[in-house]
Amino acid sequence: MPREIELFGFFVPTLLPIFLFAFGLQWLIDNRLGRLGVYGRVWHPALFRFSLFVCLFGALGLALYR
Amino acid sequence: MSSAATAPEIGPGPGTGAAPWRAALRTWQAQDGRAWIFVAKTFIAALLALWIAFRIGLGSPRTAMLTVFIVAQPQTGLVLAKGFYRAAGTLVGSVMALLLLALFAQQRELFLGALALWIGLCTAGATRTRNFRAYGYVLAGYTACLIGLPAAQHPELSFAIAVTRVSEVLLGIFCAGVVSDLLLPQTLGSGLIATVRDGHQAFARFVVDALHGRLDAGAIEQAHDRFLAQVIAFEAQRDAAYFESPEARLRSSRLRLMNADFMAATTGIHLLHQARLRLLKRQQTAVLAALQPLYAALAEAVQPAGEALPARAADTPPLLARLAAFRAALPARAAAARAQLATPGEQLDADTVCELLQRFAGELHDYTDSYRSLATPGGLPPRPAPAYVPHGDRLGAALAGLRAVAVLLAVSVFWIASAWPSGIGAVSIACIVCCLFAALPAPVAAAKGLSIGFAAGLIASFCCGLLVLPQLDGFGLLAAGMAPFVMIGVRLLATPRHAGIGAGYCLMFGSTIGLDNLTRYDPALLLNEGFAALLGALVATLAFALIVPAGSPRLRRHLTRSLHQQLRMACFAPVAGLRHRFENSTRDLLGQLLAGADRGTGEDRALLARAMAVLEAGRAVIELREVAGSGGLPIGTRAGLHAAVRVIARLFDTPDVPRRQQALAALARIDTRLLPSAPEAIVDAGDDVAADVGEQAALRRARAALHLLRSLLGDDSSHAALSSHDAGTDPEPLPQAPPDAP
Secondary structure, three states, X not given: OXXXXXXXXXXXXXXXXXXXXXXXXXXXXXXXXXXXXXXXHOOOHHHHHHHHHHHHHHHHHHHHHO | OHHHHHHHHHOHHHHHHOHHHHHHHHHHHHHHHHHHHHHHHHHHHHHHHHHHHHHOOOOOHHHHHHHHHHHOOXXXXXXXXXXXXXXXXXXXXXXXXXXXXXXXXXXXXXXXXXXXXXXXXXXXXXXXXOHHHHHHHHHHHHHHHHHHHHHHHOHHHHHHHHHHHHHHHHHHHHHHHHHHHHOOOOOHHHHHHHHHHHHHHHHHHHHHHHHOOOOOHHHHHHHHHHHHHHHHHHHHHHHHXXXXXXHHHHHHHHHHHHHHHHHHHHHHHHHHHHHHHHHHHOOOXXXXXXXXXXXXXXXXXXXXXXXXXXXXXXXXXXXXXXXXXXXXXXXXXXHHHHHOOOOHHHHHHHHHHHHHHHHHHHHHHHHHHHHHHHHOOXXXXXXXXXXXXXXXXXXXXXXHHHHHHHHHHHHHHHHHHHOOOOHHHHHHHHHHHHHHHOOOOOHHHHHHHXXXXXHHHHHHHHHHHHHHHHHOOOHHHHHHHHHHHHHHHHHHHHOHHHHHHHHHHHHHHHHHOOOOOOOOOOHHHHHHHHHHHHHHHHHHHHHHHHOOOOOOHHHHHHHHHHHHHHHHHHHHOOOOOHXXXXXXXXXXXXXXXXXXXXXXXXXXXXXXXXXXXXXXXXXXXXXXXXXXXXXXXXXXHHHHHHHHHXXXXXXXXXOOXXXXXXXXXXXXXXXXXXXXXXXXXXXHHHHOHHHHHHHHHHHHHHHHHHHHHHHHHHOHHHHHHHHOOOOOOOOOOOOOOOOOOO
């Protein structure tokens, strides 16, 4: 995949749309987990959420830079 | 070895010996500790943003740090909410700036004019929304200014400037959000649960006391004042907590429903209380005596003797069952009470109060039911939740917009005419201050605080940037050198009384400290930028003080009059969902009025009394319109009811003696028309009992609503509260006592 993509005539790093995609994905998973009550069993829900996001974004980003 | 042997002996030692020490620590932790945690978190977030911005080489790293200071709030939800709306506002504003640049970059007059127009529009829009959403509007306005002005001088760089600004702001928001959420998080959600529980319990206690007649007028007034503040603060917290966690998002609609139900219930108990006061005033002792057991029964249903009020949402089902039983048994009890009374007038009084009791019990049941639904983590709201309806004031919005336009144009003219190199800074700051403070109850004081903060921040920036930082080298030492200066500002930010000064200090310090990729040592530039910002803030302060000040008597009179205008809405707005819209927007307006009211002179009490009268009258009118709109009544009667609403609307518009008599006469006429049809209906519709029962109920409701309105309009004190446009005008009593019920 190209590392820069064209957006309205400007080059932006592909990581930006990936970041936004990961954010959306995180939002969906987060709501799902919240509905299932997972966060009641987690020590630090915010840390869990943040780590989940880092995993998602990292995995998608690695797929780009591999 | 020895430590293991001595440990048990030492163990209890500090426990007992250090008890006062620990208690002191705990109080410090509860009061000052929180503030210092906030200071530490904000500083860490600011450094993180700064470091990342330096590391990836963003254009001006200080914007990222400034953003952290701007979104810094003690609770995570507030940071995330403010950050979200800041991000949205920045994006919209930068797109607008690019658009304006593409259209008018060559013509500075046209460009500044269009910019001023956009800012005016955004500021006006902000006064029509609440909480951080309004902040997003404001930001969309002044971001266009922050990007557009520098970019207008270098149009070829405009896209780069916009991208840099957006990425720095987003970086700052990201760092602030992550640090606030991860390090020792203080969530709104936990506080919200306590607020909800305390709110329900306090209201139930108030209801029991009010039904037993144990409260005097002052206590009731205070309680309603508290309830109002609760409604508004609760909505702000709910709105921000939405961003905190998925649980909070799941809970959000139920909390919104609960707040709406709470509003309805507080008006319900007010109506009941007023009806009782009127009966007392007219010395209807027989009616009062007949109704006493009903009041007592409702109080008993809310809190049976010897039982505690439900402390948690899970404890409410018995209360719900008792309320439902009370509602089911009420018609029979009402009939019994009616039978004790001799005259039809007394019976009508009793019927009206029973109708109010039935309705209030229903409202309390709804409120408790939506409270109960919060006990299950993933539940749905028991009924569809209506949105919070703010009161948008057109004149206030237009004034705020015009003021922003005037300030922007005035400072721009000065900038262009004097060819001042730092003019951009002054224009931007004047614009920011004008936009941000437009919706505040006391903008002059806020702008003054900000100016003081600016001055202090400039001094600190001078000391830190020109005396301390040049001695130091590397990011670690930079952080250490800035720490004391930043911490002073953030500590001020954490003190509610000095938050404005703290904000000004942090803003000025962050923007003039000169943290750029290429370090510069330029005292003249620092002072020029600093004084430009100070001048901008002062011009905006002046504008708030000169161009129709927010607290000015004329504007307050206008707002007070719009409280009265709410009655027009009750009379003429589409009836579907009107009850909630009326209740909500009236309360929102009253909240704005009370925020600027002088608590010393009793102005707040006058306003509250008037608003309660407006709520009562509006509810009575809406009830009448609902009855008129429901199918149960013959068409002629419905037309009569609609005609009565029109007469009442005319009375509300210009409340004078002839119109009041006219309205009372019209209501009496319709009431007599309703009366004879009742026995006929029983005879005629013998074959269709269900329809008959429906019509009877509608008829009873209509008569109760009519009677409520008649007693309200006939009551001199209510009429005085409704009719005086300015506090303190004389009530116009009717020439003779209002005719009693037929």
